[in-house]
Amino acid sequence: MEHAKPDILEVRPDSLAAWLAEQGAPPYRLSQVLQWVYRKMAGSFAAMSNLPLELRSRLDGTYTFPTLKEVEQRRSQDGSSGKLLFELEDGEQIESVWMDDRGRYTFCISSQAGCALGCSFCATGAMGFGRNLRLGEILGQVVALARAATWPANVVFMGMGEPLLNTEAVIPALEALADPQRFGLGSRRITVSTAGVTPGIRELSKCAARPKLALSLNSPFDDQRSQLMPINGKYPLAEVLQACREYAEATGRRLAFEYVLLGSLNTSPSAARAVAKAARDLRALVNLIAFNPVAGCSFQPPNGDETKQFKTVLEGQGVEVTERFRRGRDIAAACGQLRGKHAQGPPAAAPRQGTAAAVPCERTPAAPCERTPAAPCQGTAAPAPKGTARHRASGHDDGRR
Numbered sequence: 001m002e003h004a005k006p007d008i009l010e011v012r013p014d015s016l017a018a019w020l021a022e023q024g025a026p027p028y029r030l031s032q033v034l035q036w037v038y039r040k041m042a043g044s045f046a047a048m049s050n051l052p053l054e055l056r057s058r059l060d061g062t063y064t065f066p067t068l069k070e071v072e073q074r075r076s077q078d079g080s081s082g083k084l085l086f087e088l089e090d091g092e093q094i095e096s097v098w099m100d101d102r103g104r105y106t107f108c109i110s111s112q113a114g115c116a117l118g119c120s121f122c123a124t125g126a127m128g129f130g131r132n133l134r135l136g137e138i139l140g141q142v143v144a145l146a147r148a149a150t151w152p153a154n155v156v157f158m159g160m161g162e163p164l165l166n167t168e169a170v171i172p173a174l175e176a177l178a179d180p181q182r183f184g185l186g187s188r189r190i191t192v193s194t195a196g197v198t199p200g201i202r203e204l205s206k207c208a209a210r211p212k213l214a215l216s217l218n219s220p221f222d223d224q225r226s227q228l229m230p231i232n233g234k235y236p237l238a239e240v241l242q243a244c245r246e247y248a249e250a251t252g253r254r255l256a257f258e259y260v261l262l263g264s265l266n267t268s269p270s271a272a273r274a275v276a277k278a279a280r281d282l283r284a285l286v287n288l289i290a291f292n293p294v295a296g297c298s299f300q301p302p303n304g305d306e307t308k309q310f311k312t313v314l315e316g317q318g319v320e321v322t323e324r325f326r327r328g329r330d331i332a333a334a335c336g337q338l339r340g341k342h343a344q345g346p347p348a349a350a351p352r353q354g355t356a357a358a359v360p361c362e363r364t365p366a367a368p369c370e371r372t373p374a375a376p377c378q379g380t381a382a383p384a385p386k387g388t389a390r391h392r393a394s395g396h397d398d399g400r401r
């Protein structure tokens, strides 16, 4: 969509400096404007109180702010997470989540409206693909979350969409997040989560921001992973793991595997041993995420023994393991859940900034958030009797990665 005025979040500092110089503004005005936009999270040029009125007016006549219309905002009952639903100017809707882990905030943002990858446990995948987000729409989520929660925070690309299928906007967004003149986040505070798009991983390795990389693994077996994550048919696991290895070598960043535990599907000792081998090989951390049951979805959460045994096998092989807490159940925190619910009409007790209707959350908060599976399930991978192909196969974790 064409914009009459450029989005201020899409204007590079050198371009803004040139424009300010054309206006006859002294050089220090650049840092003032950048402070307002990226640190004070101003929502208008009128709010930039230390700028001359005339300059504010010229800025307003030249640039605009992101057009993210907040449709709904929810906050979990315990106050540890919140979710924002936005409507874009063409009517597409996207979600963003903030999570507070004992004062350590993480923002989980979307890179696409919907998703084309169709992972069988993911609410966003069930919606299909809308479009790629623009740079301003990606960064606008960060600004909105900062206003709703706090800043600075970790930022994870684990919301709606596959970020490495929108590198045209995601890579400039990563650069803006890491740029000391703009958001100024240390690159260790930025994570990109992928379902396994190998060309995108290789492109990302050239990005100056050098974010952390998380692979939504969910199964160490190609047949099983392909059932859960059709993208595995295009980029098989060995190829994806090789790209991850190259990424770690090129950036020095430690990898993470995200693994959503689906009861009786991807929790076998043989799966755990295979995950452990891959993790050891790549020196990757493994994040385990218990799937949350969702109405209409045939996947089941793991029982306590499954989770414990899986974790024990990994740790026994010397792999560092974390377990994600289920947070945000009451805010529909998993990828695509709130948008899906909103599309069905407001929930019975639908709240803005308060309590919320109960909805299972998969995507796990905790920093970094995991791209999570969730509801509604597409129903293509129902648990099958032991010994069947489907049973042998289960797996992506995720949460969305």
Ligand code: SF4
Pocket (backbone or CB within 6 Å): 114, 115, 116, 117, 118, 119, 122, 123, 124, 125, 126, 159, 160, 161, 162, 195, 335, 371, 372, 373, 398, 399, 400, 401
């Ligand atoms: S888990 Fe991620 S990649 Fe898979 S369908 Fe959902 S949003 Fe897309």
